Amino acid sequence: MADANTTRAKLQIGEPGPGVKKVDPILVAHGVRRSFGGVSAVDVEHVEIPRNAITALIGPNGAGKTTFFNLLTGFDKPDTGTWELNGKSLANVPAFKVARRGMVRTFQLTKALSLxxxxxxMRLGAGDQSGERILTALFSGFWRKREKEITDQALDLLTRFKLDTKKDDYAASLSGGQRKLLEMARALMSKPELVMLDEPMAGVNPALTQSLLSHILDLKKEGMTVLFVEHDMHMVQTIADWVIVMAEGKIVAEGYPDVVMRDPAVIDAYLGAHHDTDLGSLTGQLEVAKELGDSFLVNEISEEISDEASSKETTDGQ
Amino acid sequence: MDLNFIPLAFGQILSPLTVGYALAALGLAVHFGFTGLLNFGQAGFMAVGGYFFAITTVKFDWPLWASLIACVVGAILFALLLGIPTLRLRADYLSIVTIAAAEIVRYTVKTPSISNLTGGSDGINGSSRDFYRLNPLPDIRYGYGVLSYNNNEVWSMIVGWTVVIVAAVLVWQLMRSPWGRIVKGIREDEDAVRSLGKNVTWYKMQSLILGGVLAALGTVLVIIPTSLQPDNYGTQTTFFLYTIVLLGGATTVLGPIIGSIIFWVVLSLSDGILTLLVSNHLLPITSVQQGPIRFIIVGIALMLLVIFRPQGIFGKKREAHFSG
Incomplete structure (x- = not known):
């Protein structure tokens, strides 16, 4: 249960709370504000995202999570504010350059390139391709070698995401969940430092949810930092090391998942009354996996359940 | 009954008009079929290329190579002019701006006050001077029957089709390269491509320039053996090009070229048939009404194509642009 241990490694300096300083922040945003026609959509005083951890950004609909994502990744421009990745400012940097700096995102509504x-x-996700310049593109000799490299890299990733049998199909023929996987795998082609996932679980069936979760955990093991927006509290509790709660554009709470989830203010205002009812997603998934006869999945889910149990113990022990 | 129109119609297969439209349509396929740019001003690119070439050749007496460079530079400038303000915005803006800009070009060159430069409504003749001087073919008649050409006409066709083939190979190679992958990705979803670290606006600009230059060069190949007339570059020209592109297949390289051949052969045939029917009083219309009817047919053909075969002749059904 290595994950639970890293979870317990201290991420912040001082008491957890909105805008708390982190031991080793990868992304620091300060005074980021964006309003649409007078309505303030995002108003973030200060926030730091811890490096090599999985951070969840949660909050009710309309809290400004996706807008904040768009601002950070250059897909929207804030009215005011500064933010930096690894100490280098990202304000006014266009979206494509943000991605080149190692901060890639996915979208809430999946953007698989259907045709x-x-x-x-997958190949489109790779950086540093000389064949992407119009003059060198004319001569295959300039880019054939790199093309082979990225094809191998893509095959590796596709195998990991169990999409390798689909490699020659149009992305349009994939199911919604597979498109989510493809979008994530594609984002990984550029070997990013910070992966930003906007609702990775939306519309994904329970069987795939589990493999998506384990892929996200893998990203951390490989040294990447993950920031994701999610509504599924179960997922947040299962994999997040740190939780940031947004409401009405502001960051209202920050901390370790188990603590934040118990914060009465957070529960009442943002998570609703049924926050602690186990929606049965993990056990439900176990049933599905058994029905499918997928022993690998059954093992993984059982492991996840016992992981969760032990992480509860750790928490209780503190 | 005079059936000469039949061989004459098939003479369109190799005609300079077919060459010019094949290149312009290939450019439009780069814009619309591959990159997803809804350019409704391809006729404007043609006009700009034609005028830059003809004015520099005829009025300024520039050598052929310099005029060709001027023609390419003109198309690039026009693409930058249209692209810089619109390519950052949603696709619709490009359509609106291009359709308007093409008309602005046409009305500008027709303005009487600059007719000493542009020739006003009469256009410009005599762009062929240097081009024919390079002709190595002996001055005899080529061909057979009604399809008989002099050495200059044959020279125009040879050069024209060589350019078409070179352009086709170029576009084909680009579209199978990583560059082509990016523009095709932009067609599907430009934000996704942007999120993967590609400078989408710049790629759209490159595509706009490439397609525009192809249209400009195509026009040069039309006006050398004929003449430059401003009204040949009206909005209907752009829609002819769309018909050609959709007929052949918008996401193919061969489609626009074969489409251009079919389009001009069919248009010419239909004209011949209509003339025959009208002169024999088999149709209740006058010969004046005959011209517009051809264009009605083009319009109907365009609609039927989009509805029943959006992928065109060479396109793959699944890669079709309009299919759901």
Missing amino acids: LSVMEN
Whole structure:
């Protein structure tokens, strides 16, 4: 249960709370504000995202989570504010340059490029391709070697995400969940430092949820930092090391998942009354996996359940 | 009954008009089929290329190579002019701006006050001077029957089709390269491509320039053996090009070229058939009404194509642009 241990490693300096300083922040945002026609959508005083951890950004609908994502990744411009990745300012940096700096995102509504094959989708994610310049593109000699490299890299990732059998199909032929996986795998082609996932679980069936969760945990093991927006509290509790709660554009709470989830203010205002009812997603998934006869999945889910139990113990022990 | 129109119609297969439209349509396929840019001003690119070439050749007496450079530079400038304000915005803006800009070009060159430069409504003749001087073919008649050409006409066709083939190979190679992957990705969803670290606006600009230059060069190949007339570059020209592109297949390289051949052969045939029917009083219309009827047919053909075969002749059904 290595994950639970890293979870317990101290991420912040001082008492957890909105805007708390982190021991090793990868992303620091300060005074980021965005309003739409007088209505303030995002008003973040100060926030730091811990490096090599999984941070969840939660909050009710309309809290400004996605808008905040868009601002950070250059897809929208704030009215005011500064933010930096690894100490380098990202304000006024166009979206494509943000991605090149190692901060890639996915979208809430999946953006698989439908009429490109799965493999072409993947290749598109890779950086540093000389064949992407119009003059060198004319001569295959300039880019054939790199093309082979990225094809191998893509095959590796596709195998990990169990999409390798689909590599020559149009992305349009994938199911919603597979598109989510493809989008995530594609984002990984550029070997990013910080992966920002906007509702990775939306519309994904329980069987795939589990593999998505384990992929996200893998990202951390490989040294990446993950920031994700999610409504599924179960997922947040299962994999997040740190939780940031947004409401009405502001950050209202921050801390370790188990603590934040118990904060009465957070519960009442943002999570609703049924926050602690186990929606049965993990046990439900176990049933599904058994029905499917997928022993690998059954093992993984059982492991996840025992993980969760032990993480509860750790928490209780403190 | 005079059936000469039949071989004459098939003479369109190799005609300079077909060459010019094949190149302009290939450019439009780069814009619309591959990159997803809804350019409704391809006729404007043609006009700009034609005028830059003809004015520098005829009025300024520039050598052929310099005029060709001027033509390419003109198309690039026009693409930058249209692209810089619109390519950052949603797709609709490009359509609106391009359709208007093409008309602005046409009305500008027709303005009487600059007719000493542009030739006003009469256009410009005699762009062929240097081009024919390079002709190595002996001055005899080529061909057979009604399809008989002099050495300059044959020279125009040879050069024209060579350019078409070179352009087709170029576009084909680009579209199978990583560059092509990016523009095709932009067609599908430009924000996704942006999120993967690609400078989407710049790629759209490159595509706009490439397609525009192809249209400009195509026009040069039309006006050399004929002449430059401003009204040949009205809005209907752009829609002819869309018909050609959709006929052949918007996401193919061969489609626009074969589409151009079919389009001009069919248009010419239909004209011949209509003339025959009208002169024999088999249709209740006058010969004046005959011209517009051809264009009605083009319009109907365009609609039927989009509804029943959006992928065109060479396109793959699944890669079709309009299919759901």
